[in-house]
Amino acid sequence: MGQIQLTQVTKSFGDVNVIPPLDLTIQDGEFTVFVGPSGCGKSTLLRLIAGLEDITSGQIQIDGQDATNLPPAKRGLAMVFQSYALYPHMSVKKNIAFPLKMAGMEEAEQERRIAAAAKALNLTDYLDRRPGQLSGGQRQRVAIGRAIVREPSAFLFDEPLSNLDAALRVGMRLEISEMHKRLETTMIYVTHDQVEAMTMADKIVVLQAGVIEQVGSPLELYRAPRNKFVAGFIGSPKMNLIEGELAAKHGVHTIGIRPEHTDVSTTDGLWKGTVGVAEHLGSDTFIHIHGIPGCDPLTVRAGGDIDVKHGDTVYLTPQEQHIHKFGPDGLRVE
Numbered sequence: 001m002g003q004i005q006l007t008q009v010t011k012s013f014g015d016v017n018v019i020p021p022l023d024l025t026i027q028d029g030e031f032t033v034f035v036g037p038s039g040c041g042k043s044t045l046l047r048l049i050a051g052l053e054d055i056t057s058g059q060i061q062i063d064g065q066d067a068t069n070l071p072p073a074k075r076g077l078a079m080v081f082q083s084y085a086l087y088p089h090m091s092v093k094k095n096i097a098f099p100l101k102m103a104g105m106e107e108a109e110q111e112r113r114i115a116a117a118a119k120a121l122n123l124t125d126y127l128d129r130r131p132g133q134l135s136g137g138q139r140q141r142v143a144i145g146r147a148i149v150r151e152p153s154a155f156l157f158d159e160p161l162s163n164l165d166a167a168l169r170v171g172m173r174l175e176i177s178e179m180h181k182r183l184e185t186t187m188i189y190v191t192h193d194q195v196e197a198m199t200m201a202d203k204i205v206v207l208q209a210g211v212i213e214q215v216g217s218p219l220e221l222y223r224a225p226r227n228k229f230v231a232g233f234i235g236s237p238k239m240n241l242i243e244g245e246l247a248a249k250h251g252v253h254t255i256g257i258r259p260e261h262t263d264v265s266t267t268d269g270l271w272k273g274t275v276g277v278a279e280h281l282g283s284d285t286f287i288h289i290h291g292i293p294g295c296d297p298l299t300v301r302a303g304g305d306i307d308v309k310h311g312d313t314v315y316l317t318p319q320e321q322h323i324h325k326f327g328p329d330g331l332r333v334e
Contacts, residue, residue, distance in 0.1 A: 002026075002028045002029065002062075002063065002152075002153040002154040002185060002186030003025070003027055003028045003061075003062070003064070003186070004025070004026040004060070004061070004154060004188070005024075005026075005060070006022060006024045006058065007059045007060075007061070008022070008023060008057065008059070009023075009057070009058035009059070010022070010055065010056045010057045010058055011041075011044055011045075011053065011056050017210070018041050019041050019045060019048070020210055021057075022210070022211075024205065024212065024215070026154075026188060028063075029184050030186055030187075030202050031177075031189065031200060031201055031203070032186075032187070032189070032201065032202065032203045032205060033190075033191060033197040033200060033201035033204050033205065034046065034189070034190045034205050035194055035196075035197040035204055035205070035207070035233075036192065036206055036207035036208055036213075036233070037208070037233075039209075040207040040208050040210065041207055041209065042191075042192075043159070043190055044210075045207070046079075046158055046190050047158075048060065049077070049156065049188065050072055050075070050077055050079050050156050051070060051071055051072035051074075051075050051077075052079075055068060062075055062076065062077070062154075063076075063153060075153075076152055076153040077152050077153060077155075078147035078150045078152035078154075078155050078156070079147070079155075079158065080155065080156070080157045080158070080160050081160070082158055082162050084131070084139045084140060084142070084143045084163075086139060086143060087131075088131050088132055090130065091127065091129065091130055092123060092126050092127050092129055092130070092131070092134070092142050093118075093128065096118070096127075096145045096149055097110050097114055099149065099150055100113060100114075100149055100150070110149075113148075113149040113151070114127075114149060116148075116149075117145040117148040118145065120145075121141040121142075121144060121145050121148070121175070122141070123138070123141055123142065136163060137164060137172055140161070140172060141172075144176070144179070148179075148183070152185070153185075153186065154185065154186035154187065154188060155187045155188070156187075156188050157187065157188065157189040159190055159192070160172075160189075161173065161191075169196075173196060176189075177200050194233060194235070195236050197218070197234075198218045198222070198234070198236075199218075201218055202217065203215060203216065203217060204221055204234075206229075206230050206233060206234070208229055213226070213229050213230050214227070221234045222234055222235060225239075226331065226332050227326065227331050228241060228256070228326050231326070237286060237299045237301070238299075239257065239258050239259075239324070240295050241254055241255075241256050241295065242254065242292070242293075242294040242298070243294040244293050244294035245293055246292075246293055246294050246295075250325060252325040252327060253326060253328040254325075254326040254327075254330075255323050255324065255325055255326070256325075256326065257318045257319075257322065257324070258301075259286065259299045259300050259301035260301040261318065261322035261323075262301075262316050262317070262319070263316065263317045263318075263319065264287065264300050264316055265314065265315045265317070266308070266314055266315070267315065268315050269314075269315025270318070271316040272291065272313065272316075273289035273290060273291040273292045273298065273314055273315075273316060274289065274291045274311065274312070274313060274314070275287055275288075275289060275290075275309065275310055275312040275313075275314055276288040276290050278309060278310065280304065281304065282304050283304045284301055284302070284303070284304055285301075285304055285308075286299060286300070286301055286302075287299070287300045287301075287306075287308060289316065292316070298316070300316065
């Protein structure tokens, strides 16, 4: 079991209110990602759930039980931090075993859990090594292993991949997702990287200034962002938001069109612009186009074989069925 329910939870530091009244339910077995820009309150919210910070008001329930005032050790949760926090003088095995030893668990049960975690994380051959003899990705797996052996109700990840290089981040992203499928345990994952959120989550919680802007599956947020903030945050590259005369033709304050939903031609189209930077990535080319009223530059995602360069004139045609409309309050207009 691993259902977590927050009811009217708030957090203030002195006179500064960082989490206004907030309601959120995370279902048992769900992979939920908290995402948003730096300072949006996502790590604070995770620490409130973990019990590492006291809430100012409201209630936190874990599996139907009031956990608001329980200490972290009594909540049945396991946290994996950005820093690995491993003991450098201990072997991998002893690092993984540490929480079990502190809990006074019998030796035989410790060995069973360590072996199972090591197998799940491909660490069996490294149990006698020390952290200094491991790569960054391996050290992060040890930190995750130390959480797994506790067999918690839920795992809490606080930007666990931030210290890894790009290639390792992709690999660990896949490993954590696979681990979730195997364990079927509730996971809450904090990141500022919306690509991580889109590729890993069952449910994404988008935060801004402590407020939940939208909750939904990755595709729900991608296809129907409820406001301009979510529209501009979810998706890579981000959605183009266009104001002024082009939006007025649709009868709204702002229109949004994703880079992949804009057709580009060197001969004809609705909007005329000039190529600035063209990023050729092989399979895709991201073209940053100037001269489009209300959006400068506007980004287009085209095929990798498109032949454009700085200064070229191009014509754009947004795909009408994929145009998003927003009112002056920033909210989605259907």
